[in-house]
Amino acid sequence: MPRVKRSTKRTDRxxxxxxxxxxxxLTKSKLYQAAQEAVERGLKFAYTGRKQxxxxxxxxxxxxxxxxxxxxxxxxxxxxxxxKKAGVELDRKILADIAVKDPKGFTELVEQAKLALxxxxxxx
Numbered sequence: 001m002p003r004v005k006r007s008t009k010r011t012d013r014x015x016x017x018x019x020x021x022x023x024x025x026l027t028k029s030k031l032y033q034a035a036q037e038a039v040e041r042g043l044k045f046a047y048t049g050r051k052q053x054x055x056x057x058x059x060x061x062x063x064x065x066x067x068x069x070x071x072x073x074x075x076x077x078x079x080x081x082x083x084k085k086a087g088v089e090l091d092r093k094i095l096a097d098i099a100v101k102d103p104k105g106f107t108e109l110v111e112q113a114k115l116a117l118x119x120x121x122x123x124x
Contacts, residue, residue: 018032021039068099074114082114
């Protein structure tokens with residue numbers, strides 16, 4: 001069986017893990033095995049965090065829209081329904097931005113939604 005010298009590959013792999021673990025507490029930044037476990041755990045949290053970030057932003061937008069709708073004496077669900085029926089195709093990110101930065105513009109959108117709902121009610 002041939003002799004294998006793998007010192008460079010081994011040290012490179014270990015250096016990569018230890019570099020990622022720099023800044024971790026005590027042995028997690030110095031000892032390879034502890035560092036490897038900590039880095040893998042951190043990468044797992046980073047992966048799930050990237051998914052959760054999208055959910056959290058959407059729920060934040062919904063809360064902002066709902067709060068602005070309440071100021072206009074309208075519920076969130078009625079607002080979204082009315083905007084869909086009025087043919088206004090703004091996503092929640094844009095609606096939340098309008099609600100925060102342009103309250104008068106948001107009030108106009110609420111009025112459009114109210115008119116669309118009233119028209120549907122009268123037509124049905």
